[in-house]
Amino acid sequence: MKTKNILIQKTLIVLIATLLAGCSDYLDVSPESVWESNNFYSTPQEAEIALAGIYGVIASDEGYGRDLMILEAGTDEYYYNRRFNEDWGVSLFRNTPSDAQSFNFWTNQYQAINLANLFIESINPASYSNVEDYNALIAEAKFLRGLCYFNLTNFWNEIPLRLSSSKDQNDNNKPAASLADVYKAITDDFTFASEHLPHPGSASYVPGRAQKLAAHGLLARVYLKMSGYPLKENHYADALAHCDAVINDGYHTLTLGDGTNGYRNTFLNLIGGVYNTSEVLFEISFQNLRDQGLIGVDGRYGALNGINFGSANTFGDPNGFAQAGVYPNLSGLYDQVSDARYQWNIPSYRRTGTGDITDIGNELQVLFFCPAKYRRWEPVNYADIDIPGTEEPYVVLENSASELNRNFTSVNFPVLRYSDILLMYAEATNEVNGSPTALAIQYLNEVRSRAGLEDIAVEKPTVVTNKQLFFDELVDERSRELCFEGVRRHDLIRWELLDDKLIEVKNIVQGHPNFSAANADHQAILRGPFNFDISKHLSLAYPLIEVSINQQLDQKPEWR
DSSP: OOOOOOHHHHHHHHHHHIIIIITGGGOOOOOOSSOOGGGTOSSHHHHHHHHHHHHHHHTBIIIIITHHHHHHOSSSSEEEOOTTOOOOHHHHTOOOTTOHHHHHHHHHHHHHHHHHHHHHHHOOGGGOSSHHHHHHHHHHHHHHHHHHHHHHHHHHSSOBOOOSOOOSHHHHOOOBOOHHHHHHHHHHHHHHHHHHSOOTTSTTOOTTSOOHHHHHHHHHHHHHHHHSTTTOOOOHHHHHHHHHHHHHHOOOOOOOOSTTOHHHHHHHHHHHTOOOTTTEEEEEOHHHHHHTTOTTBOBOTTTTTSOOOOOSSOTTSOOOOOOEEEOHHHHHHSOTTTOHHHHHHSOOOEEOTTSOEEOOOOTTOTTTSOOOTTOSEEESOGGGGGSTTSOOOEEEOOOOSSOOOSSOBOOOEEEEEHHHHHHHHHHHHHHHHSSOOHHHHHHHHHHHHHTTOOOHHHHOGGGGGOHHHHHHHHHHHHHHHHTTSSOHHHHHHHTTOHHHHHHHHHHHHHTSTTOOTTOHHHHHHTHHHHHOOTTTTTSOOOOHHHHHHOTTOOOOGGGO
């Protein structure tokens, strides 16, 4: 038998909790024994609060706060490093239809979609004297709905399309729509958003929220995905057009700083809660959402995947679990002397329980060689790292309104940065023209130059003369620039390279000078690559509970 639908119940709980508990200071609500959708958004103020509720769902533990980070692991960038359990099943390719994180993320994204649908249906146009103010709010809800659907199809491919709010159990019964229909819904939403959202430079724009150029940038990302596996329709020209829309607008730029500090400064802003709207087109703003009074908004960046502080979870310490290990494949992509991104993304230090800040030792130190991109702290003087036995001073980088906590952070997550726009342009124009154009080379060089590297034509002259070599360089460059930002798994799948890259992981780890076949930690590093099965692991199984609830959704054959 099919079990009772839980999506409608959970969505209403989230919505009412948001309106009443999280934002009670903003609403004067009359008691009601029965809530109907046309009571929710009768004023612009209530509409703003309802939108904040959708952002809050997306930023919760089950969404961008934690589970997206877990689902994205297991490529050639980072892996789950706790050998004594298999909690991150998707990253280890040991997941089943009962996997907790994939179920959580699926439910979370559909909750946000249902809230967006309810918002679109219920917002009162009569409350707005200016129709564009009304359209901007609809556009924001569509932007968030399009983002959630894009996340879902990236992991599951064909998925149920729910473009109206759920009223009863029958509304939940939806078959998996075709990829063409799913992508049409996504591009329709982002297109409307690109036409009606505010420009990031306008007086009406609120940093941390959706804006029109971010919609163009995400359309470019969608069209690149549509051009690759599994749809394989050629939409490179469409991707190119939307990258052009962002680049030619002129508002967004790379953060340059002094010398090679631009990349570092970009992430210092994200860690410190400073909006850098010139480089970051869209980010998940954990601290900002908490400041609005939303409950259950949990950031984990710098905690689950952060540098260990050597603390016994003392409140106020910028500690981290360091549950994600970095593969030596990633560190090997960098010019480790000249590339400023290596110095920021790859860990060079840890703090012991006695307060001594030391170097990592080697790349197979699984509990310490973890992502450093979202670091919550760093030594005051990096030169002291090599001096043993002293308690070196450190500086806290995170700027939290509350006392620091090992479990939760206020580090914002960059969904889309301008460097990605430049690299997507380079990829798309290489495909459209059959070779790298002058602009493609220029934009790649802009990303490289910010990192302290010389022009690609000087370092690798043959790359700029050949389509395949230029593509291969972009495959590596996207990892150097965008590692741990939630794009690598989907990049490798659309390029049909995930299998090849996991084979490279096995070869590089087993060939590492510090590798020992008798070391249980070293064997655990290779769980994901050895478990990977290309016949089933390019998409996730539909969650078991969803298949039980949804009368029209059958499990994928490879997952039965």
